[in-house]
Amino acid sequence: MSKLSQKHLLGIKDITPEDIELIFETADNFKEVINRPIKKVPSLRDVTIANVFFENSTRTRLSFELAQKRLSADVINFSASNSSVKKGETLLDTVNNILAMKVDMIVMRHASPGAPHYLAKHISANIVNAGDGTHEHPTQALLDAFSIREKLGDLAGKKIAIIGDILHSRVALSNIFALKKLGAKVMVCGPPTLLPKFIAQLGVEVELDVKKALQWCDVANVLRIQLERQQIKYFPSLREYSLYYGISKRMLDSLKKQIIIMHPGPINRGVELTSDAADSPHSIILDQVENGVAVRMAVLYLLAGAK
């Protein structure tokens, strides 16, 4: 018997280490399922899930949709760009209209931090946060931690460096929460303008030199420079960023140690990661994508299963 402590997955901040362990154990089983000749189980056949995306996404949305289909759920997709949101409908009205069509779960991405938390106060369906602005992206953090666990075993005591645009990254925040809860040591590294002012209060180390960060860590989670969130200039040019913070295969080889490179995608090749580094044996980027489906299946299964 097993149950998550929460009815929704709004953020890693709200869930317990036991919840994370339960999700991982369930994801192990789903990973075996999606590698079978018949990759489908009937668990969620009486569940309808709406994927409500107010912000663009390819990977996360495909991954969620595939996870839902592998669990035999009925799926409806909604994206804000071609909907009545354009006509001025409020978030709550939009979601209530979807729920009136007898939908059991909502997977939502929204540009405003806290949007799923607001929704959770007003509706009864289960909500999974698929990214809310610069706040949290819980399933990404879970699949990142799951991928590290798969390569290195127990996360306790492992050193993980998160490198790049920490300021705008929901992946960074969720990763920090998840890794700390699992007992890992976390370091953030990036140019000072892209590091939040009080980040050290989360119990992470701060490093400005990427070479020292790579020297220190077992795993480097390299984040994307969010070109769409750079209205203000945080660094002089992309070329300068890649010169000081870009990671290349030569750099990794010069470390003379085992290191794992992760990236939540989409990669800006040649900016934060050169092509030869992204495609090197150090990289587990495609494992992350595969694990994403298994982890999301586990989250949906556990949330749907609790009465």
Added chain:
Amino acid sequence: MQKKLILDTDLLDITIRRLCQQLIENHNDFADTVIIGMQPRGIFLAEIIHKKLEQDTGKTILLGYLDATFYRDDFRRRETPVKANETRVPFIIEGKKVVLVDDVLFTGRSIRAAMDAMIAFGRPATVELLVLIDRKYNRELPIAADYIGKVVNTLTSQRVLVELEAQGHKQNKIWLINKD
């Protein structure tokens, strides 16, 4: 809480030996036969039987573990979901004769789920069911076992407790427990 011994160590040993003999009568050299233990508790019995059969026949016999959690019909109908266990079926069961092994046959619902789960690994030629304890009068589905260790008349409120050395118990024993 009242406990009644159904099978003690010696009787259990004889029972398992008899079950193995019955299997050998029907499957000869196990060329096309695979044994699949049901998670979570049937796998210990499956391992014992598998080991014995390999000793007796001198052949290598395929053994797998099947978890039917994701195929259960009570998902979303109970307070907490049942925890899943590892499935390990490292062979194709297409065209094979499958012997499904579980410790206790009760309502028959987990066997139904197991048959569904099995189809994901191919279409078996035949499926047979082996159980150590058959709880009579409790079936909710038209399912019957082909090899039975012992038939026990039980009430729905009672519980059958299987203690095997492989699960960390001191002795192999099977109990009937009355819940008060």
